[in-house]
Amino acid sequence: xxxxLTVIAYITAKAGHQQQVREALLxxxxxxxxxxxxVNYDLHQSQENATEFAIYENxxxxxxxxxxxxNRLMFKSSPxxxxxxxxxxxxxxxxxxxxxxxxxxxxx
Numbered sequence: 450x451x452x453x454l455t456v457i458a459y460i461t462a463k464a465g466h467q468q469q470v471r472e473a474l475l476x477x478x479x480x481x482x483x484x485x486x487x488v489n490y491d492l493h494q495s496q497e498n499a500t501e502f503a504i505y506e507n508x509x510x511x512x513x514x515x516x517x518x519x520n521r522l523m524f525k526s527s528p529x530x531x532x533x534x535x536x537x538x539x540x541x542x543x544x545x546x547x548x549x550x551x552x553x554x555x556x557x
Contacts, residue, residue, distance in 0.1 A: 453488065453507060454514050460502040467499045474502060481506070484520075486513025 462470035474492050481490045488507035495501035508514040 453509055454511055456504070456506045456508070456514065458504040458506070460504070462500045462502065464500060470502065474504070478504075481517065484513070484517055486510055487517070 460470070460474070471494065478490050478492050481487055486509040488509060490504065490506045493503045493505065495503075508517070
C-alpha cells in the first residue's frame with residue numbers, strides 16, 4: 450500500500466520582493482529535491498500576479514515530509530521568505546484534505 454502525500458503550498462511575496470523570494474524558492478527546490486522521499490518538488494509562479502507562488506510536491510511517506518518540515522529550510526533560507534504569508538494544504542493520495550492552515554512568520 451502506498452502511503453504517499455501531495456502538498457500544495459501557496460506563498461505570497463511582499464510587494465517588491467518577488468525576485469528575492471523567487472531566487473530563495475529556487476534554491477529551496479534544488480535542496481529539497483535531494484531529500485529522502487521527495488518524489489517531486491515543483492515551483493510555479495502566477496502569470497497574473499508575480500507575488501504569488503505555488504509549490505507542488507509529492508512525498509513517498511508522511512515521515513519523509515515530516516523530516517522535511519522539521520528541517521525548516523524554507524524559513525532559514527532568507528528574510529524575504531520569513532516575511533511572507535503562506536497557505537499550506539496537505540492532501541493524502543485518496544484526495545482527502547487533512548490539514549489546511551494559514552500562518553505568518555517573521556515580524557508583522
